[in-house]
Amino acid sequence: MKYRKGGSAAATEPDDDATTKGGRDEPPSIKVEIVEYHGGGGGLGNGGGGSSSFFEPRPEATPVSRNCHRGSGRNDGGGGREPPEKRLTLFALRLAVLEKAASGLGKLDFVWATVVLLGGFASTLSITDFVWATVILVGSGARVFSRSHELEWQHHSTLTSTAGGALRSSSRLLRRLAHAPANPTDSAHGSATQFQHQIVAFTKQRAWHGPDVSLLPYTGWLFVSKNIGMLLNRLQVLSALACVALSVMRLWRHNFGNEANKRPALLLFYTLALIEALLFLLEQAYWAWMISVQKLLETVSGHCELGDYGRVSLTRFFYDAYSRCITGSIFDGIKMDLVTFAEELILSEFLDEQLIGVRILQQFTAGSSSANAEGSTLNTLRKVGTSARSMERLVEMINWKSPEEEEVRWCAAEVLSKLAGKRRNALRVSGIPGAIESVMSLLYTDWSAPASAALHEASPGARSYDHPQFNLLGLLILKRLARDQDNCGKIGNTRGLLAKIIEFTHASPALLGNTLAPESQVRAVKLALKVVKNLVSTTGSTGKMLRQEVAENVFTVSNLRGILQYGQQYRALQKLATDILSGLAMDDKAKQVIVCTGGVVKLLLSIFVNAENELGAEAGEALAMLALESEASCAAILKLHDVLDQLVSALEDDGEARRLNAARVLRNLCAYAGEKHRRRLSTVTKAMPMVLKATMTGSDQTLEVSVGLTTQICKFIDGDRFAAELRGAGIDERSYVERLASILREHRYPVIRVPRMRRFVVQQVIWLMTSSYSAGADYVSLLRVAGMEQLLESIADTTSEVECYHAFSGSVGISKHRESFSAAVDAALELLGGDGARAEAID
Structure with missing residues (x-):
């Protein structure tokens, strides 16, 4: 569901419109007329949007199924720009056509030479033709029959850890600089130590990484596997050039003798060898033109907005597509897309490949760029959301706490936050065993901005670990998951999670009074309040249980009181606090906690009297709900000075919501005081x-x-x-x-x-x-x-x-x-x- 309420990028799915039978001639029956309502004073909608008051029943929302575009690749849903990676798969297809044509002619030439020339005219061939034919056969035959192995080496070279490690280091360094302390020496020292720590961790891997393996002892870099592909390619180009030179020279002189059938046989052999070599060179020239001159990889990377790691990931993707076209049908490669490619990479055992895969998914699910239109983003989310292996892997990744894996964890958390924005995907995420506990691992409250020296010495990566941003992602995922009632129950049943969420609702007076406070701190409080609001707004027995658990936490109402008392600079936080109090007031024990917490009722009345628009309306609803069937709450309200005069005056206010809530409070006071x-x-x-x-x-x-x-x-x-x-x-x-x-x-x-x-x-x-x-x-x-x-x-x-x-x-x-x-x-x-x-x- 596309969640458009508040500032979130979140998403909601539309609800089915409730309908009723019409006609005045129907016989009397028990019938409820359902009228769609778009206004109201605040409200406690379970989805966080909230359009109706708790004084009105709300039919449970039913998502409407949308027409889904079928297909394996990313698609705009029609009318949008083609996915940029299609240019690479089309390039791979064209190269494969040239390669297979050249290989086919090479095999035909090889068979013709061995069967006809060397088999039928071996004794009559001149020494020149015999030597040249042998050289051409050895060169072209070696090229044709080793082409797949050469591609294997080239493909294998794209698995290099060096590029991925450098990208990971540079990416994390940029993020460190953004959150670094003022002392540049500390920043440089931390970055250097972090990089050394990454290298040590990489060298301790239990398995060899293929591109860095030396195939022969004492050969150094020459026989490292990532260089062999390049070497074989150069040899094949030299072989093709030699074949062209020999064929042209022999065809130019064409003194083949006068023996019957030998002349046309040699002409055909040299012609086939020349065409086969020219096709291969044409393929290499086309390759060089598109890659080096037209900058195809850089262009596609720019359209996909993959950043510095685009070349590495797209080179790997291209070789995957090209290999499929060569080893199978030429159309196998065009069936590939970057989303499927990324899903395969995140399942890898190597950190660099995981990083490339998860960052591609992060970019394609962001939905904020021109290349990633809304339809493309939706299809990406749908494709990843329906892959159980990918979902489980992403959930697993957000549990990784090693400093080297911070970037992978960050990207995986962002992808999960986008997936959780879709109702169906949110249910799939929460359905994975341990998923809620994994999201909980993103929340970390026992940290402070200035790290101690002891911590710095014990763990070089811990000092710069970006806890605030992970907290925001964790709370965002929980907020989106909490839009579903079943997920609210799972959140409430996860041991220690509710207490941790409530801990994030605390905002000190210094923070609330500072308009220049760090945005991440204010946003963390806001997201935590939204999660709590969704929990206390849950319906049925689950909601009753959650309201009791939230109210039993001794910090809940105190934290809300602090926001009401000092949050004049952040009206959105005050509105969320009053929403939560209204939800809690549906429980009798919670009412008692609210009333017994000093100053809450007084603050609500002050906001109702002085605030305007939605905030005042929410405060009025909270007061009305507190006074409902509660003599103690009514007594607490009536203790306030001039409260009745203020409520009566509010009946003449211009705002409809203000008049409504004033009348509700007065009615409940008269009925239950x-x-x-x-x-x-x-x-x-x-x-x-x-x-x-x-x-x-x-x-x-x-x-x-x-x-x-x-x-x-x-x-x-x-x-x-x-x-x-x-x-x-x-x-x-x-x-x-x-x-x-x-x-x-x-x-x-x-x-x-x-x-x-x-x-x-x-x-x-x-x-x-x-x-x-x-x-x-x-x-x-x-x-x-x-x-x-x-x-x-x-x-x-x-x-x-x-x-x-x-x-x-x-x-x-x-x-x-x-x-x-x-x-x-x-x-x-x-x-x-x-x-x-x-x-x-x-x-």
Whole structure:
């Protein structure tokens, strides 16, 4: 899934749109109308995107399968530029055509000479023809029949460790300079020591590396295997030149004698030898032209953006393709592509080949260059993601902690982070045994920027090991894996991982107060917060378990409090902190931890009152969730000075999300604060005019929360006071009753966006009927005239379980109402059809 939320390069896959049946003539049934929602005040979406509030149920997302482009190579998905390596495979094909044509003619010439000339005319050949024919046969025959062996030596020479080692050293040196301390002497000394350490490690390998093997003793570099291919190639060129010279000289003089059939036999022999040698020289010239003049390898490397290691890797790739064309069908080589080539290299036992392979995969999965269009990147990710061996190897690589293997580990972690950005690949990654533990190995908290002298002496590579960048990659992989509920469960069950993630959420006041703080430190905190947010937003029993484990960690809420208190310069971090608190507040024990941690509730209220846009909305949702069915939380909120006045003032704010959350908090305070705070809460009645006006003019969530707050405020007033409030708001009783009836007509079925709408209306209808005797108006008669009885009977046939909960974790209900909705409807019908007896209060 292409993850576009926040600054991540991450990816999400689209969800299936939920649909419902239409038509007003359908018979009454239990039906939930699913309305797509794109707005909302923050929310705790399980995918990290978060578009809906926890006060609304969210259907589980179902990924839509996309049309996949089949084929083995990298492809743009149509319309884009061809993969650059196709130029190399086409070059190998053309060379193979020339080579096989030359070899075919050489074999024909060899057979003709041995069978016809030496077999039929051996005794009559002149000494010149015999000697020249013998030289040509030996030279061309040796070339033709040893060509495959010469290619084997040349191919083997591309396995050299020298180039790969130099690339690895230079690459790591550049990264060291980027993160080096200010002292250049220390940097130079560390780099030199690191390079020596690499050489010592390489010389201790248990197996010989073929290109560096000396085939004969006491011969030095001459018979080192990587030089033999070049030597054989030079000898073949000299042989071809000699063959051309001898053939041309003999054809030019053409004094073959007058013996029957000998003259045409010799003409054909020398002609075939000349053409065969010319074809070989043409092949060599074409090779030299494309490689040395046209700079084909450098051009392709530039298009692939492979950097300094491009020539080494592409030379190896070219010889692989060319060898396949020569040894098999000429079309075998064009079936190769760099992704498959890289997958083969990462399975090698040699570090240099592993580095070349994993860096090619890193570049092709980056998706940020012109050569690697989005379609090409997707196909690369799909191809690597469906290869079990490649995935397992990449997971294995991120466990490697030796300083020599740092570059390989880094690249493998980057490739895995891209793979984890795809939902299907994320499931495959987490499905590998030990994968989560391997990702955990990237997280390292026990390090400090200035390394001690003892550490420097003990391990030269440890001082410069790039722990911060590996931490970022590890957290990024975990964040992308945590978008799936099953993966969240695996993360929570991995011993020690949750505590380590929470440790990264700590941000000191000095860091938060410094706008010039290192980006890697701030980003690590942000990624850790996103991981925790995804964990606490998980639905079902897994989410319940994770919320409890996160809340049980003694550093969780304290770290979040620090971010809320000192993170004014980093609003994104504060927003993530409030999201996490909202998620934790779904658990009763977590609520208690939050309330008992000093200053958290006060900070949330301060942010809600003073902050704007999403941050204030998130803080309001956190307060509303804390106050839900928690007398202790309500008491903590009410202890704050002027809290009720601030919440009532927020009802008049221009921001819709701000008004919604203020009304939610006030409703929960009125409903769950208890009798101890009843007297103080009575001041909420001054919000009644605003709430009544919103009821008459509002829609969707504004209407739902306004009706809900009205039912709670009415507990503090009687019928006469309510009638006075209606008149003060410019509303007559009949219009108000008709408005309630119209709301029920508009919501014939439960609506996910406003799941408590019908419950709140029914509760208000019950209160109106129970207050009829104290009020001047006869609400029972007004309700009957408005058709309320028929509406309630229709609602009785369409009640749903979704209307029985206060809040939702995905599609799982949390905090169930004390009385079912069907019981509330039955109570309203009894009052409406009876003598107006009072009903018991309904929550």
